[in-house]
Amino acid sequence: MLDSIIVGFGIAGLNYAEQLRKQNKAFCVIAPKDKSASHVAAGIINPTVLKRYNPVWKSEEFLYHALHSYNEIQKSLSDQILYSKPIYRILNSVLEQNEWSVAASKPLLEKYLTADLISSEALTHIQSPFGYGEVHCSARIATEKLIETYLKETIKERLIIDEIDYSELYFQENSVSFKDIKAKKIVFCEGFHSVNNPLFNYLPLVGSKGEMLFIESNELSEEVIIKGPIFIVPLGKNQFWVGATFNRTDKTSKTSEEGKNWLIKKLQQNLLADYKIIDHKAQVRATVVDRRPLLGRHPKHQNAYILNGLGTRGVMMSPLLSQWLYEYIEGNSKLPPEVDIKRFENHYFRN
Ligand SMILES: Cc1cc2nc3c(=O)[nH]c(=O)nc-3n(C[C@H](O)[C@H](O)[C@H](O)COP(=O)(O)OP(=O)(O)OC[C@H]3O[C@@H](n4cnc5c(N)ncnc54)[C@H](O)[C@@H]3O)c2cc1C
Structure with a gap:
């Protein structure tokens, strides 16, 4: 019997697979060949919300964990997938220049934003007469290359190209089966497709x-x-x-x-x-009404789990979220209440 079945192989499935691989767990991944949101994402890792000049929730933890984690994955692959790239925010007026300077001096943002403005001359072929503000610790993950290379080089023999038909899932007290595959647990990493999953469609995934x-x-x-x-x-x-x-x-x-x-x-x-x-x-x-990810255990099926609701920041957040979920499942550590699907348990019992 396997330890886990992972359903879906976008960035969430990949980062969860990496947790299991590092711990030498026996697992398989079930995913169709279709391209997912992760394949087409820009892959930007940005700890700030540049529209409102706020840091992302737990930005420091997510940022440094992601950079470390993708760097480690990159070492095991034959190709580069992590690119350090600053973000130049176009400034449209003196007011926006001033707003940038105020933001760059805020305690929570000063480590991400460069206080000195970048001259409008810095880039040719871009019109930005009031210059740029720079986010200096950002990066890009080549997500499609990462997914394809990781599949080919790291978990090729563990991938089953298929789509879960939920009516073929069979739960027992300590196991779950799909066709001839049996595992102790199943972890759904299905992105927005999760709205079709009868186990988890009670969760408020907006999209x-x-x-x-x-x-x-x-x-x-x-x-x-x-x-x-x-x-x-x-x-x-x-x-x-x-x-x-x-x-x-x-x-x-x-x-x-x-x-x-x-x-x-x-x-x-x-x-x-x-x-x-x-x-x-x-x-x-896959966006959620309260803009927080969806992690945790199904209220009834104790061996069914979800890692979803990554919204617009899945690339940066999924490495640490995967670790949180793994430690929750294996180590009995608690999930932060902000991401635990327990917060929506009343939706399940209402249905
Ligand atoms: C235009 C755009 C730009 C974005 N840019 C960024 C960005 O710059 N930075 C960033 O961090 N995030 C970005 N995002 C968000 C990011 O794409 C998502 O947060 C992330 O890709 C979600 O990953 P996921 O693995 O949860 O879901 P997905 O990538 O959707 O993967 C779901 C997987 O589950 C599979 N699946 C679904 N149902 C089943 C089933 N029944 N059986 C088997 N497999 C199944 C799918 O085939 C797929 O493999 C962007 C998104 C979009 C749309």
């Missing part, structure tokens, strides 16, 4: 669709991530990720002309370079 463009330009700098009305993120080889939209009504992963036109309009507000659009994609972020 927010994001569309993005992939562009090519040989005039833009590959050294920095630019944050204006949208992000422009260098991917290497003169390609850039541009996004994203936020749509809370359409929960499909279909691209739209409306989304594309909105992105082009925002891109052209500050971009002076020639560019070519090479792709346009969409996926749904």
Whole structure:
């Protein structure tokens, strides 16, 4: 019998698999070949909320754990997946310059934001007459490359390309079976698809669709991530990720002309370079009503667990969240109440 079945292999499934791999646990991953939100994410690790000049919840813990964890994973892979990249926030007025300076002197933000402004001349082909504020400890994870390389090089023999049909799950007191696979536990890392999971669909997963463009330009700098009305993120080889939209009504992963036109309009507000659009994609972020992740044990099935609700920060948060969940399952340590699905237990018993 296996120790665990992991359902889904986006960034959550990957980071949970890494916990089990490090502890020499016997596990398998069940996931279809489809691309998930993790494949198309910009992969930015940013401990700040630049719209409101706040640090992310537990930013320091999540940031340093993520950087360490991806660096360790990278050492075991044949390719680079972690890129340190500063974020240059476009400043549109003297007022925004002043707001930046105030934010950069706040105790919780001073370790992330550079107090001295960057001159508007620093980047060619970007229009930013009032210069830039710099987030200096940010990074980018090449998520698609990470997922594909990790699958191929680290857990190839443990991957089962399939989709869980929930009616084929069979729970016993100390085990769970799916087809001919039997394990002590099952951990669902299904992203927004979890709304179809009868075990966990009582949780208030809202979902927010994001569309993005992939562009090519040989005039833009590959050294920095630019944050204006949208992000422009260098991917290497003169390609850039541009996004994203936020749509809370359409929960499909279909691209739209409306989304594309909105992105082009925002891109052209500050971009002076020639560019070519090479792709346009969409996926749904798994967002939660209270904007906190969803971790924990099913109220009835004691061997069914969830790691979800990663919202817009899954890349940065999932390494530490995976560790918290692992220690909760194996070590009987408590989950922080902010992320524990116990906070929604009344939704389960109401149904
Ligand atoms: C446009 C956009 C930009 C983003 N940019 C960033 C960013 O820069 N930084 C950041 O941190 N986050 C970003 N995010 C958010 C990030 O993508 C998510 O937080 C993260 O990818 C969620 O990962 P996940 O593993 O929980 O879910 P997913 O990536 O959705 O993976 C779910 C997995 O479960 C599988 N699955 C589902 N149902 C089943 C089933 N029944 N059986 C088997 N397998 C199943 C799926 O096939 C998939 O493999 C962005 C998201 C979007 C949409």
